[in-house]
Amino acid sequence: MSLPGPLVAIVGPTASGKSELADRVAQALGSSVVSIDAMQVYRGMDVGTAKTPVDERRRPLLMVDVVDITCDYSAQRFQQTARQVIDDLLADGVTPVLCGGTGLYLNAVIDDMRFPSGAIGGTRRRHYEQLLDAMGADALHAELARRDPQSARLIHPHNARRVIRALEMQDEGRSYAQHHQGLHARRPWYDARIWGIELDRDELYRRIDRRVDEMFAHGLVEEVERLVGQGLRERRTASQAIGYKEVLQALDGELTLDEAREVIKRRTRRYAKRQISWFSHDERVRWIRADDLERAVSLVVDEVSSEGPEASKDEDDGTVQAF
RNA sequence: GGCUGGGUAGCUCAGUUGGUAGAGCAGGGGACUGAAAAUCCCUGUGUCGGGGGUUCGACUCCCUCCCCAGCCA
Numbered sequence: 001m002s003l004p005g006p007l008v009a010i011v012g013p014t015a016s017g018k019s020e021l022a023d024r025v026a027q028a029l030g031s032s033v034v035s036i037d038a039m040q041v042y043r044g045m046d047v048g049t050a051k052t053p054v055d056e057r058r059r060p061l062l063m064v065d066v067v068d069i070t071c072d073y074s075a076q077r078f079q080q081t082a083r084q085v086i087d088d089l090l091a092d093g094v095t096p097v098l099c100g101g102t103g104l105y106l107n108a109v110i111d112d113m114r115f116p117s118g119a120i121g122g123t124r125r126r127h128y129e130q131l132l133d134a135m136g137a138d139a140l141h142a143e144l145a146r147r148d149p150q151s152a153r154l155i156h157p158h159n160a161r162r163v164i165r166a167l168e169m170q171d172e173g174r175s176y177a178q179h180h181q182g183l184h185a186r187r188p189w190y191d192a193r194i195w196g197i198e199l200d201r202d203e204l205y206r207r208i209d210r211r212v213d214e215m216f217a218h219g220l221v222e223e224v225e226r227l228v229g230q231g232l233r234e235r236r237t238a239s240q241a242i243g244y245k246e247v248l249q250a251l252d253g254e255l256t257l258d259e260a261r262e263v264i265k266r267r268t269r270r271y272a273k274r275q276i277s278w279f280s281h282d283e284r285v286r287w288i289r290a291d292d293l294e295r296a297v298s299l300v301v302d303e304v305s306s307e308g309p310e311a312s313k314d315e316d317d318g319t320v321q322a323f
Numbered sequence: 324g325g326c327u328g329g330g331u332a333g334c335u336c337a338g339u340u341g342g343u344a345g346a347g348c349a350g351g352g353g354a355c356u357g358a359a360a361a362u363c364c365c366u367g368u369g370u371c372g373g374g375g376g377u378u379c380g381a382c383u384c385c386c387u388c389c390c391c392a393g394c395c396a
Binding site: 014037038039048049072073074075076077078079101102103104105107108111113114115116120121125154155156157158159160161162165168169176179180181186236237240241242243244245266267268269271273274275277278281 | 349350351352353354355356357358359360361362363364
């Protein structure tokens with residue numbers, strides 16, 4: 001049984017030029033772009049997430065502005081809605097163009113990733129967080145080791161966030177270790193053609209610096225002020241986003257605006273490194289340089305259109321290490 | 324021109340009574356199934372400004388030159 005598809009995915013580190021490439025590819029395919037980004041889902045978070053402005057979009061941009069910042073989103077919710085969106089496009093006979101840098105969300109959508117069904121968060125999580133404060137990370141990890149030694153072995157004691165998650169799963173009668181597959185062993189859910197944008201580190205960092213400066217020029221501070229009125233400070237997910245967190249600190253007088261700008265750049269660089277690390281361990285990704293946009297567009301487009309939706313077997317066709 | 328401080332890892336600096344160097348930050352690498360732009364782990368050799376000398380041995384002492392900062396002319 002062949003997988004649904006095909007679909008195209010453009011991935012890569014932040015500020016590498018994914019959005020433009022994806023938009024152009026979607027234009028060529030008469031399709032839409034599906035954003036794979038944990039922060040662009042939030043309504044009102046625009047300049048800080050580098051969301052392509054409406055009037056610059058050649059094709060519809062989906063999976064952005066789907067919730068208010070007061071909502072604490074999750075990978076599972078993203079999986080559900082994004083798959084619905086993708087399936088609708090496929091049903092219309094077009095090739096969806098996914099685009100984004102949130103590795104977990106990408107894999108949650110295009111791979112067979114199953115989340116436990118129980119509820120999340122709420123009082124139980126608060127309970128564990130209080131426990132963490134009271135006993136410390138090592139003791140909490142020891143508690144996990146007592147209840148679920150297999151999972152405890154997979155999680156570093158200091159990674160309290162994941163320790164808590166594993167304890168929650170244990171409460172649901174599940175084990176983190178059972179669901180854990182690592183990045184390598186994932187089964188595809190869709191027939192996805194994944195392209196990664198590659199560029200020199202120096203050039204990437206220059207682009208990041210430029211982008212951050214542009215965000216300030218385009219009203220990042222005003223955007224944050226506006227969102228504060230909507231409760232940004234109280235939200236744990238939205239308020240920790242790069243750019244938002246630091247401007248919030250600046251508004252609180254903990255940083256000067258210039259310091260905030262530097263911290264944002266540094267944090268973005270590190271984020272980019274994590275993205276590269278995540279995507280470079282997926283063997284399906286074919287890396288391309290986007291120096292020549294036209295060439296990149298036709299490379300991606302030709303690859304799907306030459307085969308047609310039928311010939312979509314998920315085989316490793318000699319993986320072009322494109323130019 | 325004279326005096327006084329300084330010149331040690333990309334940056335800021337430590338370096339004990341002479342035994343060929345070490346922190347913070349930056350940077351690099353990695354993990355990853357419900358917060359993921361999050362969370363967590365690993366990672367520090369550089370002509371100790373140049374040259375000469377003393378010494379078994381000098382980043383550490385002496386001489387000299389170069390550079391920087393401040394003060395005095």
